[in-house]
Amino acid sequence: MESSIILTNEQIKNKTRRIAYQIYETNCNEKEIIIAGINGNGYVFAQNIATILNSISDLNVVLCEVLIDKKNPIKKISTSIHSNEYKNKSLVLVDDVLNSGTTLxxxxxxxxxxxxxxxxxxxxINRNHKKYPVKADFKGISLSTSMQEHxxxxxxxxxxxxxxx
Incomplete structure (x- = not known):
């Protein structure tokens, strides 16, 4: 099966920067924001967003890793910071690809x-194959693909x- 590049390094950087600005615009009246990345690529993407937020804003950006078993998401989920640290705060849950919506x-x-x-x-990347009624508030690109594509x-x-x- 052939594979094709849908986002280059430069495009990912631009989309990450745009998402960071959108997050800042939505939270410009906040003092602190929690960027919670789902373990794996979601956390890497969250780190990239947090880095940009730190450079463009005076928000106190707290990075949090969400530890979830993607093959069995019904198992207990934990985070790298205690729940008291995000209680009554603004939080953005981040993942790399929204496929069926199960993980999110x-x-x-x-x-x-x-x-x-x-x-x-x-x-x-939002793939538009949702099993669950979940949407991405901030997305780099929406892509209609077949279920067989990855x-x-x-x-x-x-x-x-x-x-x-």
């Missing part, structure tokens, strides 16, 4: 157990890209 919906469920001031979601995002230190396989 279980991540959202976890954060619903704590009162939040504002809750948003961000993804680099999107793989590679975050290398020097070069990031997304391919459709």
């Amino acid at each position: 919906i279980y991540g959202i469920k976890h954060f619903l157990e704590v009162p939040l001031k504002r809750f948003k979601t961000a993804v680099l 999107i793989n995002v590679i975050f290398d230190t020097e070069n990031a890209y997304a391919i459709l396989e």
